[in-house]
Amino acid sequence: xxxxxxxxxxxxxxxxxxxxxxxxxxxxxxxxxxxxxxxxxxxxxxxxxxxxxxxxxxxxxxxxxxxxxxxxxxxxxxxxxxxxxxxxxxxxxxxxxxxxxxxxxxxxxxxxxxxxxxxxxxxxxxxxxxxxxxxxxxxxxxxxxxxxxxxxxxxxxxxxxxxxxxxxxxxxxxxxxxxxxxxxxxxxxxxxxxxxxxxxxxxxxxxxxxxxxxxxxxxxxxxxxxxxxxxxxxxxxxxxxxxxxxxxxxxxxxxxxxxxxxxxxxxxxxxxxxxxxxxxxxxxxxxxxxxxxxxxxxxxxxxxxxxxxxxxxxxxxxxxxxxxxxxxxxxxxxxxxxxxxxxxxxxxxxxxxxxxxxxxxxxxxxxxxxxxxxxxxxxxxxxxxxxxxxxxxxxxxxxxxxxxxxxxx
Numbered sequence: 001x002x003x004x005x006x007x008x009x010x011x012x013x014x015x016x017x018x019x020x021x022x023x024x025x026x027x028x029x030x031x032x033x034x035x036x037x038x039x040x041x042x043x044x045x046x047x048x049x050x051x052x053x054x055x056x057x058x059x060x061x062x063x064x065x066x067x068x069x070x071x072x073x074x075x076x077x078x079x080x081x082x083x084x085x086x087x088x089x090x091x092x093x094x095x096x097x098x099x100x101x102x103x104x105x106x107x108x109x110x111x112x113x114x115x116x117x118x119x120x121x122x123x124x125x126x127x128x129x130x131x132x133x134x135x136x137x138x139x140x141x142x143x144x145x146x147x148x149x150x151x152x153x154x155x156x157x158x159x160x161x162x163x164x165x166x167x168x169x170x171x172x173x174x175x176x177x178x179x180x181x182x183x184x185x186x187x188x189x190x191x192x193x194x195x196x197x198x199x200x201x202x203x204x205x206x207x208x209x210x211x212x213x214x215x216x217x218x219x220x221x222x223x224x225x226x227x228x229x230x231x232x233x234x235x236x237x238x239x240x241x242x243x244x245x246x247x248x249x250x251x252x253x254x255x256x257x258x259x260x261x262x263x264x265x266x267x268x269x270x271x272x273x274x275x276x277x278x279x280x281x282x283x284x285x286x287x288x289x290x291x292x293x294x295x296x297x298x299x300x301x302x303x304x305x306x307x308x309x310x311x312x313x314x315x316x317x318x319x320x321x322x323x324x325x326x327x328x329x330x331x332x333x334x335x336x337x338x339x340x341x342x343x344x345x346x347x348x349x350x351x352x353x354x355x356x357x358x359x360x361x362x363x364x365x366x367x368x369x370x371x372x373x374x375x376x377x378x379x380x381x382x383x384x385x386x387x388x389x390x391x392x393x394x395x396x397x398x399x400x401x402x403x404x405x406x407x408x409x
Contacts, residue, residue, distance in 0.1 A: 001026040003301065004088065004096055006078050007104030008032025010040065010287050011268025013059050014294030015102050015301070016071045022302040028070070029096065031088075033077040036128050037063070042287045044131045048138070048159035054128060078105075081243040083261045100263050100301045103240070103251055104294065107233040107269040107285050114147075116209030122227045125156045137226035140164035145214045145224040147206055149176040151315050153230035154189070160228070161198060161320055168199040168222045170214070175202055180315050180326040184342050185349045185363045189319055192347060196320045233285055235270040248272055250283040255307045257297035265301055267293035276310030276379070277328040277360060284311045312379055316371060322347060323368045328378045329353055329361035336360065339395040352395045357388040373402045382406060 003019050005012045008030050016028050032038065036058075043057040060066070066073045077091040081101070089095045109124040111117055123133045138144050142165050146157055149171035160167050171178070175186030176193070190200045205217045213224035235250035246252045246260045250272035257265045257273070268290035275282045289311040299306035316325045332338055332353040341350040346366070353361035359377045364370055377384075377398075384391065387401040 002097060002099045003028045003102070004098035004100070005030045005102045005104055006088065007102075007106055007268065007270070008034070008038040008073060009104060009106045009268060009290060010059060011106075011271075011290040011294035011297070012102065012104035013038050014291050015104065015267060015298040016066075017069065018295050018298035019302060020069050020071060022298065022304075027072075029072040029074060030066075031074045031076050031078065031090075031096070033075065034127065034129075035075060038066075038073065039128060040287065041126060042155075044125065044128070045155050045159040047128075047131050048125075048134060048156075049162045057128065078239050081240060081245065081264070083243050083245065083264055086263065098263075101265065102297055102301065103245070103259075103264065103266040103270055104268045104290075105236040105239070105270045106290075107235050107283075109229065110232040110234050111229060112206075112231050114206050114209055117229065119209055119211065119227075121211060121225065122209055122229065124229050125152070126233075134160075134226070134228065138163050138165050138228075141166065142225045143213070143223050144168070144226045144228065145170065145222050146228045146230060147214070148230035148232070149173075149200070149202070150230065150232065151177060151180055151317065152233070154317050154319055156228060156230050157193070157198065158317075158319055161196065167197075168214075168224070169193070169201065170204065170206055170216065170222070171200070171202045172205045173202065176200065177315075177317070177324075177326075180317075180330070181324065181363050181365075182331065182351065184340075184344075185324060185351070185365050188344060188347065188349055188365050189322065189324060191344075192322045193320060198320075233269070235272075235283055235285075237270060248281075252281065256300045256305065257293065257308065258300065265297050267297040274308055274310035276312045279310075284313060286315065288314070312375070314375060322366060323371075324365040325363070325371050325374065327362045327374050329355075330363045331361065333360060337392065339392045341395050350395050352391055354384075354388060354392075357384045358382065359384065359391075367396075370398050373398045376406070377402060380406065 038059045039057040046052045078088045080089040087097045144165040146169045176189045208215045214222045237247045251266035269285040314327045333355045336355045339352045349365040351363040362374045
């Protein structure tokens, strides 16, 4: 059996390792388009904080890991998939055949159409090559403008602040992390960052970038030695044109990670799979989802019928020492009820969203002890019974509710 995996990120690597455990004799090949060994993008902020060296970003510690597993990791870029011929064509003119193909090509940064965004003083923070540029340009005391304060931007913010730069953050949305938190939580994060010396501009866009810095839509001028963009990502699907593989926001897959084309599967940031909370199909570009995808996709590629329960929308941030999290339907459901604790002077916020007597979503700031409980109650779809009303009166009683409703007798 010949397994071919396009993409050397967490989904592709996990799939390859799972396939090897399931099939000792198969030919397994990963093809990635970056010169480095497979690495984690989520480790890049730790590199920027000087907490790890580049090798610390690698997904597997030992350099001979893949060779020992007889997994061939090849550098190249796939230009076209010939599904009928079970082959992929490479940019260098070569081709590779497969019996079963996994598309795990991940995602790439989205760059808004801002004049000057292609300038030499502008970079994203997505690859190790980007990280090297940031390490060279974001020295202590240097002026840095970060465009975007979503989930990725807020992770980058933490790393930049620890480097001692003069940091300004611009977010076009009305609050920080607008796709992860409501106005109260997002507003609290902004005030916290400002209290730590970071300038935060929300509800405003960037009109232009030049060698000296950034001009905002209201003509505010932010001087900068380095500009970093973190304005979202999109799935890498361009090479699938003409392949017959159906694409929407990402590659459309079923609960077994199959595409509409025989022997072609997809996983990770490129896959539009089942959302646990909504029952719809969406792209969840986070590493835990990619790892889960890779494992379950490999089970199905090997012939096991493993059905996916769906990915839970979840994000956890540590922003300059203030922990925040978002799970599931954090913005609520039609007809649902919610409970809220808002203590801005104590830097604490908690919002619980209910559908009937089940917890379906949550936001929390400054309440780190509740992270695991929130996820557990949502993923178990636990009926809370009388504890729903108790949480409505006092949402901090989560531990009691969890113990009372999840005990096995």
